[in-house]
Each structure stands twice: as C-alpha cells, then as structure tokens.
Amino acid sequence: MYKFLRLVQNENMKLFRKTSTLIMILMLIGAIITVGAITKYNGLQEDTDWRQNVKSETVALKQQLSHTHGNAAKALKKQIAVNEYRLAHNIPPLSNRSIWGFTNNATDMMLIITIFTIIIAGGIVSGEFHSGTIKLLLTKPVSRSTVLLSKYVTVLFAGLSFSALSLIGSWLTGGVLFGFTDLDHPALTVLGGKVVEENMLVHVLAVYGLDFVQLIVMATIAFMISSAFRNTSLAIGLTIFAMMGGQLVLQLLARYDWVKYVLFANLDLSGFFGTGQPPVEGLTLGFSITVLLVYYAVFIAIGWVAFTRRDV
Amino acid sequence: MVQPAIQLKNVKKTIGKKTIIHGLTFDIQPGEVFGFLGPNGAGKTTTIRMICGLMKMTEGDIYIFGHSIKTEFKRAIQHLGAIVENPEFYNHLSGYRNLVHAARMVSGVTKERIDEVVRLVGLQHRIHDKVKTYSLGMRQRLGLAQALLHRPKILILDEPTNGLDPAGIIEIRKYIRRLAEKEGLAIIVSSHLLSEIERMCDRIGIIQNGRLIDVQTVNEFVNADAEMTVHFIVDPVDLAIEVLKSTTGQQPARTGDQLQLSLEREAIPGIVEILVNAGIKLYGITTQKKSLEEKFLEVTGGQQIV
Known part of the structure; x- marks a missing residue:
C-alpha cells in the first residue's frame, strides 16, 4: 500500500510537470474568467x-x-x-450575474474538463511505451497491476482536481465580478414528486457529481484503449469521437427497443434528478447504473488484461 | 556450490509461429562479467527482456538467486538493475527527479544513496538539469545510476559504452570490473563493440538465430586457435617475399616495408633463420592474435540477419 502511494506520487510528478498539463489548467482558468467577463460586461439587460x-x-x-x-x-x-x-x-x-448563478452556469466547464481528462487518460499508458520509459516501470519489484492502478488513480485524481479548480475558480470569479452576496439563495428542485428548496452548494456539487460519472466512463474508455493499443492519438481520438457522436448514435437507434442497453443512453444520470428527463424512454436510475457498471467492468478488464499479459 | 546469480533453464520464446529463442540454458555466477554476443536479430535483446520480466517466455524458466521470474517476480526482480536497450528517461524531468522516481519504486533508497550514486557516475554538476538537455553519454551515466540505485546483485547492461567518449568508456569499463570483483555483482553486458567485451568480460556466450552456439571464457575463446598473424619488417622487401614464398608456400601480404604471414607460433624461429641466412635485414617481428571480432565472425560465419 505504501509503495502504491509512492507510485501515485510518481505519476502525479510526471503528469503535473508536463507543459501540456499546465496549459490545460491555464486554459480552464482562462475560460472561467473570460465567460465571467463576458457575462458581466456584454450580457443583455435582465x-x-x-x-x-x-x-x-x-x-x-x-x-x-x-x-x-x-x-x-x-x-x-x-x-x-x-x-x-x-x-x-x-x-x-x-441571476446569471450573481455568484451562485455564475457558479451554476460554470458547471458547463465539465465538458472541457472531461476532454482534458480524456487527453490525460489517453496518453498516460501509451506515452510510456512511446518514450520507452515503460521499461523503467516494469523492471522494478512492483506488479504490473499496481503500476496500471497507480496510473488510473492518477487520471481520476486529475479529473477531480480540474473539477475542484472549476468549482472554486468559478465561485471566486463570480464573487469578484458580481459580489459575494445573496449566498443563501436556494435552488429549487423536485424530489419525490415535491418541489423542495436546496442549498446552492449542494445543488452545484450534485451537478458536478453527475457529470463526473460521465467523465469517469469516458476517461476509462480512453485509458483502456491507451493500454490495449499503446497509441495515444487513437485513444484520445476514438474517445472524443464517441463522446461527440454518442447522442447522434442514440437518435439513430431510438426506434429500437435495445437502445437502452447502449452506453450513451445511460451516461447522463442528471435526467433522473430534479427537473431533467432521461434521454431514452423506460430507463430507471437503477437500470442505468447497472448498465454503466457492466460497461465499466468490461473496459477495466480489457485494459488490465492487455497491460498485464502482453510482452513489452 | 555457490548458487548461480542467474539460471536460464531451457528458455524458449515463440512469437506467432516463429520460434525466436530455441531453448537457452546457461548460468551466470556472482562476481562474473558475462558478455552476451550475437549478430543483430540473434535474440540477445529478447533474452535480456525475458530475464527482466518484460517478455514472457513460452517455455522454460529463469531463476534469479533461486527465485523464478515467472512465479516470484517481485522477489526475483529486486536483485536486478538494468538498462535495456537505450537508456530512456522522462525528458521533461531533471535527472535527479528521474532518480527519485526510480527510488520510489524500490525499497530502502535514501536521499544520501541517490547523492552517492550521482557522484559515482560523475553527474553531480548536471543532475538538476532536465534530461532532454543531456548528451547520450550523460544518459548512459544516468542509466547506470538508475540501475545501481537499489544496490542490486545483478546488473544487466545493453550496450553500456554506446555514446561515451574514450575516457568515459575506460571509466565505465573499470567501474564494471570493480563492481564484479570488489562487490561481487553478476553483470551481463551485451555490446556491438566486440573489443569492449574482450576487455570487460570473463565469459562470453554467443547466440545466433536464437541458439546458444558457444559459451567460453574470453582467454579460451581468443587463444583456442594457434595460428596468428606475424608481421615482419624487412629490407629488401622484394627478396624477402620470394624467400618466404618458396619456404612457406604462402604469398605474404605487403604493407610498405612490412610483410604479413599467417603462422603457428612454432614456425616463427625457422622463418627468422631462413630470412637471416638469405642476407635479409630483419628490423622487427610482431605477432597478432586473432581478435575476438575476427573469431566472432568466424564462429558465426559472418552471417547477416536471418
């Protein structure tokens, strides 16, 4: 366990000392501030x-x-x-021009964050093969599974860090631009058929949390392709293509009954909460979670088998 | 008997339908420098990769101090330090952080040990620079530092002198000998520079087309043949050529005032006598044993990649 943590520490050192990772962080902060400035100075009068x-x-x-x-x-x-x-x-x-209104809108940053995490997940294993440094990892007294797990945990940690940065960054930006006022404004949502008032922080965290499910699944797909094919561009390209094309595929398949078993029909769990709607008829939260878990297990298994069994 | 550092037992490797390694069996003892030779594509790197656990063998097993690399990977591999093929590193990190990275993956490497190894390979002035600014020679040194960090009992070096300047080569060579003799490490060296192997190794294993065709000590290997090339510095050269031709039946090769003949040791005094009796001035005789390189080409038949 101690050694596992040191491996995670290694992976984080490698990841966060990369120029590309620093650029991602700067882009995220830049995007939040830009959107905030546009909202403040260029928005229509409400x-x-x-x-x-x-x-x-x-x-x-x-x-x-x-x-x-x-x-x-x-x-x-x-x-x-x-x-x-x-x-x-x-x-x-x-209002869009309030601290919580802005923070709530900034949850859209999860799209960018998901893409960034896919990019990291797609390169973290295949990059080691590309540079030949995989030999440094696999000729040490550590099992291949531990090496792979440390990388997977690092990917999720990066996604989590980006999300936290987005939440805190947008709250602070919102506060600076629109004032730290009206902090106890409630969010309205429907729970068990009744309208309830909800703390805004809880509401925003819930939005991030539900989007994070999609992030995990997408990052896992990229991670799997990265360790199975050892090709960074393939891993990133295929996963982003799947993410963008997923909704299109759903529309094409909507008339078939088995569409509910398709991964993309179950990715957006926010439809089961609040005032949302599930993308496909007849889905329940339990069903979607089960389908997601099955897909997840398959992706993890493929990536794990490919990484631990194959010759280097 | 001492337990061998590395034992290969009938190791085979098949990829698809092609058999790359046909049953290798040999031992390497502690304190021994073992040279691993073979033409390109013979299976040297494949074998090294199997010893390091990077590739799985199709049949057979490899034991490191009695621990199977297949079933006791962690216990076996902890005795091993390796540079497989080129010394590759995380270029965006400093040399020092690369060593910290390696240290975190093994047990018991302190900060002092890292500093010690850095001094050992002479990188102390550049260790905090990013690896992308390093020359190939510096990467070799860093590779050696990385391999030695956890005080392994076995060192595997693929082309260790590649990219080093002559002074660096001599330094590394001395260092490898010292590690084997003073600290009792078993060291496997593969190199294209056969003269390097000759100077560094105790024993040589020659591998060709996935088969071990010979394992000998370096002395046996080089001295096995009695014939050697003998150079005569003579005057007048033309007369000497005729005399030598009629007595030995060989046409001597000529370079300036030097003549070369391939002779057995016992024949040299007779030739000298004949030359002197013929009134030829003899200024010098040098003998040259076949180098490992020539021997190697002879043993492997100078074959190209099959």
Whole structure:
C-alpha cells in the first residue's frame, strides 16, 4: 500500500510537470474568467420583473404539455411545478450575474474538463511505451497491476482536481465580478414528486457529481484503449469521437427497443434528478447504473488484461 | 556450490509461429562479467527482456538467486538493475527527479544513496538539469545510476559504452570490473563493440538465430586457435617475399616495408633463420592474435540477419 502511494506520487510528478498539463489548467482558468467577463460586461439587460417572466414561461410550458407524452411530459410538469412554487414562495430565479448563478452556469466547464481528462487518460499508458520509459516501470519489484492502478488513480485524481479548480475558480470569479452576496439563495428542485428548496452548494456539487460519472466512463474508455493499443492519438481520438457522436448514435437507434442497453443512453444520470428527463424512454436510475457498471467492468478488464499479459 | 546469480533453464520464446529463442540454458555466477554476443536479430535483446520480466517466455524458466521470474517476480526482480536497450528517461524531468522516481519504486533508497550514486557516475554538476538537455553519454551515466540505485546483485547492461567518449568508456569499463570483483555483482553486458567485451568480460556466450552456439571464457575463446598473424619488417622487401614464398608456400601480404604471414607460433624461429641466412635485414617481428571480432565472425560465419 505504501509503495502504491509512492507510485501515485510518481505519476502525479510526471503528469503535473508536463507543459501540456499546465496549459490545460491555464486554459480552464482562462475560460472561467473570460465567460465571467463576458457575462458581466456584454450580457443583455435582465428584466427586472421576474414574476411576469415566470408566469408567461409557465403558460408556454402548459401549452407545450398538451401535445407532449412520456419522459418529456414528466419533465415539463416538474418545471411547471417549480415555477408555481417560485411564484407562491416569492423565490426569484438565480441571476446569471450573481455568484451562485455564475457558479451554476460554470458547471458547463465539465465538458472541457472531461476532454482534458480524456487527453490525460489517453496518453498516460501509451506515452510510456512511446518514450520507452515503460521499461523503467516494469523492471522494478512492483506488479504490473499496481503500476496500471497507480496510473488510473492518477487520471481520476486529475479529473477531480480540474473539477475542484472549476468549482472554486468559478465561485471566486463570480464573487469578484458580481459580489459575494445573496449566498443563501436556494435552488429549487423536485424530489419525490415535491418541489423542495436546496442549498446552492449542494445543488452545484450534485451537478458536478453527475457529470463526473460521465467523465469517469469516458476517461476509462480512453485509458483502456491507451493500454490495449499503446497509441495515444487513437485513444484520445476514438474517445472524443464517441463522446461527440454518442447522442447522434442514440437518435439513430431510438426506434429500437435495445437502445437502452447502449452506453450513451445511460451516461447522463442528471435526467433522473430534479427537473431533467432521461434521454431514452423506460430507463430507471437503477437500470442505468447497472448498465454503466457492466460497461465499466468490461473496459477495466480489457485494459488490465492487455497491460498485464502482453510482452513489452 | 555457490548458487548461480542467474539460471536460464531451457528458455524458449515463440512469437506467432516463429520460434525466436530455441531453448537457452546457461548460468551466470556472482562476481562474473558475462558478455552476451550475437549478430543483430540473434535474440540477445529478447533474452535480456525475458530475464527482466518484460517478455514472457513460452517455455522454460529463469531463476534469479533461486527465485523464478515467472512465479516470484517481485522477489526475483529486486536483485536486478538494468538498462535495456537505450537508456530512456522522462525528458521533461531533471535527472535527479528521474532518480527519485526510480527510488520510489524500490525499497530502502535514501536521499544520501541517490547523492552517492550521482557522484559515482560523475553527474553531480548536471543532475538538476532536465534530461532532454543531456548528451547520450550523460544518459548512459544516468542509466547506470538508475540501475545501481537499489544496490542490486545483478546488473544487466545493453550496450553500456554506446555514446561515451574514450575516457568515459575506460571509466565505465573499470567501474564494471570493480563492481564484479570488489562487490561481487553478476553483470551481463551485451555490446556491438566486440573489443569492449574482450576487455570487460570473463565469459562470453554467443547466440545466433536464437541458439546458444558457444559459451567460453574470453582467454579460451581468443587463444583456442594457434595460428596468428606475424608481421615482419624487412629490407629488401622484394627478396624477402620470394624467400618466404618458396619456404612457406604462402604469398605474404605487403604493407610498405612490412610483410604479413599467417603462422603457428612454432614456425616463427625457422622463418627468422631462413630470412637471416638469405642476407635479409630483419628490423622487427610482431605477432597478432586473432581478435575476438575476427573469431566472432568466424564462429558465426559472418552471417547477416536471418
């Protein structure tokens, strides 16, 4: 165990002393600050009468509901319930130009963070083969499984660090640009059919957490390809292609019943929470988690077998 | 009997349908420098990779101080320090951090030990520079430092003098001899520079097409043949050529005022007598044994990659 931690320490030393990793961190911080500046100085003036907006939005939603079925209808109903709760309890929607509003919007950074993590995962094993340094790792009294695990943990740690950086960075940027005010503004969400008030920090952490599931799966795919084919570009290219093309594949396959077993139908778990909707009819949270775990186990097994069995 | 440092028992390697190594069996003792020779593609690196656990063998087993590399990998490999093929490092890290990286993977390497090894290979002035700024010779030194860090009992060096200047080569050669003689390390050296092997090794194993065709001590190997090349410095040269031709039946090769003949040791005094009796001035005689290189080409038939 002690040696495992030292291996993780090694991997982190190698990763975070790379110029490309430092550039990723700078890009992430740069993106948050840029979006913040644009929101502050270039955004449209928000209407001061939020009640009128919410009311007219609710009317539009109700019209839409009359010709919608299935998951989409459920999502609309939840949205309407939240709007009505808002009006009844006098809770205005979060402004984009507030610390929590900005922090909440900045959860979109998870897309960039996922791509960065895929890039790291795609290179962390094959890079060692490419440079020949894999020999330094495998001629030491450490099992190959331990070497591989230390790299996998490092990938997830990098993803986690980026996410934490994004959360803290966007909160601070939001605070500096829009003032550290209205900190106890509640988020409204639907839990068990009822509208509830939620702490904003809990809400934002939940968004990050659900997106992190997708990050883990995507990083694992890249990691698997990286250790099975020892080719960095292939690992990064295929995984990003799968991530981008996943939704397209879902649309093409939507008429088949077995679409719910496709990985991409189960990646976005946020549909099961709050006012979201699952991407495919008939999915449940338990089912999606099971499908994800099966895929995950397969990816891990392929990567592990390829790395531990093959000649170097 | 002392336990061998490394024991190969009928090691075979098949990739696809092609058999690359056909059953290697040999031992290497502690304190011995073993030269591993063979033409390109003969299976040297494959064998070294199997000893280091990088490649799995199809049949047979390799024991390091009695521990099987197959079933007791960690216990076997901890005795081993290696540079396999080129000394490769993390170029974006300093030499020192590369050593820290290696130290974290083994047990019991202190900061003092790292500094000691750095001084040993003479890298103390550049150790905090990034490895990408190093010359090949400096990488070799860092490779040696990395391999010696955990005080292994076996050292495996693939082309250890590659990229070193003559002074560096002599230094490394002396150092390898010292490690074997004073500290009792078993050392496997593979090299293209056969004269290097001749100066460094106690025994030589020649491998060709995946078969071990000969294991001999360096002395046996070089002296096995009695014939040697003898150089005569003579005047007048033309007369000497005729005399030598009629007495030995050989056409001597001529370089300036030197004549070369291939002779057995016992024949030399007779030739000298004939030359002197013929009134030829003899200024010098030198004998030259066949070098390992010539022997090597002879044994392997000068074959190209098969």
